[in-house]
Amino acid sequence: MAANVLTVTSGKGGVGKTTTVANIAVALANDGKKVVCIDGDIGLRNLDVILGLENRIVYDIVDVVEGRCRIRQAMIRDKRFPELFLIPAAQTRDKNAVSPSDMIRLCDELRAEFDWIIIDSPAGIERGFKNSIAPADIIVIVTNPEMSAVRDADRVVGLIEAEEKKPPYLILNRIKQNMVQRGDMLSVADVYDLLRVEVIGIVPEDENTIIAANKGVPLAIEGKSRSGVAYRNIAKRLCGEQVPFMKLDVDTLWDKLMQIGKGN
Amino acid sequence: MGFLDNLFGKPSANHAKNRLQLVLIHDRVNLNSATIELLKDDIINAISKHIDIDPSSVRIEIEQQGRSQKLVADIPIRPHSGKKQ
Ligand SMILES: Nc1ncnc2c1ncn2[C@@H]1O[C@H](COP(=O)(O)OP(=O)(O)O)[C@@H](O)[C@H]1O
Ligand SMILES: [Mg+2]
Numbered sequence: 001m002a003a004n005v006l007t008v009t010s011g012k013g014g015v016g017k018t019t020t021v022a023n024i025a026v027a028l029a030n031d032g033k034k035v036v037c038i039d040g041d042i043g044l045r046n047l048d049v050i051l052g053l054e055n056r057i058v059y060d061i062v063d064v065v066e067g068r069c070r071i072r073q074a075m076i077r078d079k080r081f082p083e084l085f086l087i088p089a090a091q092t093r094d095k096n097a098v099s100p101s102d103m104i105r106l107c108d109e110l111r112a113e114f115d116w117i118i119i120d121s122p123a124g125i126e127r128g129f130k131n132s133i134a135p136a137d138i139i140v141i142v143t144n145p146e147m148s149a150v151r152d153a154d155r156v157v158g159l160i161e162a163e164e165k166k167p168p169y170l171i172l173n174r175i176k177q178n179m180v181q182r183g184d185m186l187s188v189a190d191v192y193d194l195l196r197v198e199v200i201g202i203v204p205e206d207e208n209t210i211i212a213a214n215k216g217v218p219l220a221i222e223g224k225s226r227s228g229v230a231y232r233n234i235a236k237r238l239c240g241e242q243v244p245f246m247k248l249d250v251d252t253l254w255d256k257l258m259q260i261g262k263g264n
Numbered sequence: 265m266g267f268l269d270n271l272f273g274k275p276s277a278n279h280a281k282n283r284l285q286l287v288l289i290h291d292r293v294n295l296n297s298a299t300i301e302l303l304k305d306d307i308i309n310a311i312s313k314h315i316d317i318d319p320s321s322v323r324i325e326i327e328q329q330g331r332s333q334k335l336v337a338d339i340p341i342r343p344h345s346g347k348k349q
C-alpha cells in the first residue's frame with residue numbers, strides 16, 4: 001500500500017478546511033479506506049474536536065517530531081471506524097516546532113500502512129502552510145464564493161504552482177444558492193472562471209455543519225444532510241469515481257406557487 | 265453601484281467578478297495600473313523614434329489565457345502621408 005497524501009488548504013481562515021478534512025476522512029473510512037489525518041494547525045488545533053476525539057489526546061505531532069514518542073503512540077484511533085486515525089497538533093507550541101522536511105519524513109513513515117494521509121493546513125501562507133504542502137501528492141483548496149476568500153485562494157494556487165506541485169483541486173464551500181440565483185453571490189462558474197482550478201466539490205451552506213461540530217460527528221458519517229452527501233461525493237471523486245455534481249437550485253417563490261397550483 | 269442600483273436590487277455578483285478579475289491579474293503578475301501607464305509611455309517614446317504612431321490610440325493590456333497572462337500591445341500606425349520625412 002502506498003498512501004496518497006492529501007493536503008487541504010485555503011489561504012484565508014474560516015472557509016471550511018477543518019470541516020472538509022473531517023468529512024472527507026470519515027467518508028473515505030466509511031468506504032473501507034485506511035485513513036490518518038494530521039492536524040497541521042499547530043497552536044490552534046481543532047480537528048480533534050470536529051472529529052470528537054479531543055478527550056483522548058496524549059501525544060501530539062511535536063512530541064513525535066522531537067522524539068518523545070513513537071508515531072503510533074500519537075495516533076488516536078476513531079472508535080467509529082476500524083481504520084481512521086488522527087495525529088493531533090500541539091496546542092502549546094508554535095508552527096516553527098515542525099519543518100517541511102519533518103512533515104515529509106512523517107508521511108513517508110506512514111505511507112506504507114495507509115490509503116490516505118490527510119493534512120489539515122492552517123490559514124495563511126507561512127510556515128504552517130509550507131509544512132502542510134511539502135509532503136502533498138494532491139492539494140485541495142477550499143474557498144467560499146466571496147471576494148477575499150477567492151483572492152486568497154488565487155494566491156495559494158500561485159504558490160503551489162511555484163512549488164512545482166501537481167495542479168490543485170478546488171472545493172467551493174458555503175454556497176447559498178438563493179443568493180446565487182438572485183445574482184448576489186458568485187456562482188461556481190464565476191469562481192472557476194476566475195481561478196481556473198478544477199472543481200472537485202461543491203458544498204452548500206448548511207447549518208447542520210454547526211450541529212455536527214457541536215456533537216463531534218461529521219455530517220458525512222450519516223445519511224441525509226446535503227453537505228454530508230457533497231463530502232461523500234468528493235471522497236468518491238478523489239478515489240477516481242465519476243460522480244455528477246448535485247443540483248443546488250432552490251425553488252423560487254414562483255416555482256412554489258406553481259407547485260401549489262398543480263396541487264402538489 | 266449607485267443608490268438606484270441598491271434600491272432596485274441590482275445584482276452585486278457581477279461587480280464582485282469584475283473587481284476580482286482585475287485584482288487577480290495584478291496579484292498574479294505583480295503589476296499595477298500606474299506601472300502599466302509608465303510602460304506605455306516608454307513604448308510610445310521608443311516606437312515614435314522610428315514609426316509615426318498616434319499616442320492616443322495605443323493600448324497596452326494584460327490578457328489572460330487560463331491562469332497565465334501576457335502583455336498585449338495594440339499600436340496602430342498612422343497612414344503614410346506621401347510626404348518625405
Ligand atoms: N458548508 C457550511 N455551512 C455552514 N457552515 C459552515 C460550512 N462549512 C464550514 N462552516 C462553518 O464555518 C466555520 C469555519 O469552518 P472551519 O472548518 O473551522 O474552517 P477553517 O478550518 O478553514 O478555519 C465553522 O464554524 C464551521 O462550522
Ligand atoms: Mg481549521
